[in-house]
Amino acid sequence: MSSVFGALRRRLLTPPISETTMEVRGFHVKNAEAKARLEYIGEVFLRGYAYAVEAASPAEAEELLENVPRDMRGFAYEGAGMGAAVYDSLPGHGGRLEGLLAGEGRHHDYMIYVGIGWAMARLPKPLWPDIRTTDPLLRWLALDGYGFHQAYFKTGAYVRTPETQHPFRWNGGHNHYTLNAIDQGIGRALWFVGGTDPEVVTDLIRAYPERRHGDLYAGAGLACAYAGGVSEDELARFAESAGRHRWALAQGSAFATEARVKAGTVIDHTHLAARVVCGTTAERASRVCRDTRPQAPGGGAAPAYETWRRDIAAELASDSLISKGADQ
Structure with missing residues (x-):
């Protein structure tokens, strides 16, 4: 006790x-x-x-x-x-x-x-x-959490004035990338700020400089798949509104799907979001995350975490093209 x-x-x-x-x-x-x-x-x-x-x-x-x-x-x-x-x-x-x-x-x-x-x-x-003692891949999710917190509790500074990015440095490496990871968390928070209304969330994202949209949509994609609170039609409109960031949105949703699959907490909405946003099954979206996960942190200009995210998005987009070709 x-x-x-x-x-x-x-x-x-x-x-x-x-x-x-x-x-x-x-x-x-x-x-x-x-x-x-x-x-x-x-x-x-x-x-x-x-x-x-x-x-x-x-x-x-x-x-x-x-x-x-x-x-x-x-x-x-x-x-x-x-x-x-x-x-x-x-x-x-x-x-x-x-x-x-x-x-x-x-x-x-x-x-x-x-x-x-x-x-x-x-x-x-x-x-x-000491973030240096943590998993070199998953540690970037801590910055996602940091960004979510700031947008959730300091909405005026992080959401209402979207042109501003706040300096951030840590000991986890690749400090040039930290603001990207924080934006992913801000995007996830926008799902809450926008009350799970895809039109409102889309408008919030569009208020930010365009260079930040990919990370913001990825975060919002994670939230719409994990937290839910949205219908199939709303998810479809959200995916369409993402435009060229469609597969960044899908990557975030795939992360959410894998998180629920790994934890054994899959719900009906997990299957719905995987089908509508990722264009595949929950099992396939989860497997894409596992199969593309880097085996080593790597020493390139971008962190292995970003490479992983891009590979997931590319794989899901490729699956979609194959599926469309088979249907024609």
């Missing part, structure tokens, strides 16, 4: 749930159903965060996380990734993040790495986790 000190950590370190309501955030409300879903996601995220901060051990946190409903469990592990990184930053504390990734959390590693980025957005830079 959690200790008195664990309860105190939770009380002091857990953001209030009111911060995730659409009214407080000033986000677009498409309808009551979408609003309820997005707010529930925020609630589950904070629940996972609290589990990681309050639990007496990683094993206890894992037990609590595994009792979260399957369709929402990934969001709880994302919150736990943030909570574990915050926990480890406290004097005399450590091992929470490592323990989380070593257990059942290894199936949710995509989401946990995103959660690390949330912690980076909240912690003073000297208290950031």
Whole structure:
């Protein structure tokens, strides 16, 4: 059981749930159903965060996380990734993040790495986790999480003034690419800011300089597939509106599909998004992510993570061309 000190950590370190309501955030409300879903996601995220901060051990946190409903469990592990990184930053504390990734959390590693980025957005830079000790490929998802946090909580600076990019440096390498990874997180947040309304999200993306659209659509593609809150017709219109960034959108959706397949949290919407956005089955989209995943971090001008993303997009586009040819 959690200790008195664990309860105190939770009380002091857990953001209030009111911060995730659409009214407080000033986000677009498409309808009551979408609003309820997005707010529930925020609630589950904070629940996972609290589990990681309050639990007496990683094993206890894992037990609590595994009792979260399957369709929402990934969001709880994302919150736990943030909570574990915050926990480890406290004097005399450590091992929470490592323990989380070593257990059942290894199936949710995509989401946990995103959660690390949330912690980076909240912690003073000297208290950031040493990113150099993490997976050289998945560590870029921490910047996705950082970008999401900034757009979600600092919407005025990161969304309402889209012409501005905020300087960022870290110890993870390829600092020329960090803003691209952060934009992917901003794009994911736009799905929430836009209330899962593809027309609103598209307008938000188009307000940014065109050079940023590919990364923003990739992030939005991940969110529309993982978080849902949208119909088949809406997904089809969203894919069409992406224009030349259609396959960046699909790459993000493929990432979301693989995250759910790996964690065993596939839902009906996973199949729908894979079919409509990726143009294939959930199983195929997931396999493309696995088959193109680099075996080594590489030492090129671009990080292996970006090469991986481009290869996924190219493979899905190729599949689409083959499929269209067969239908003619």
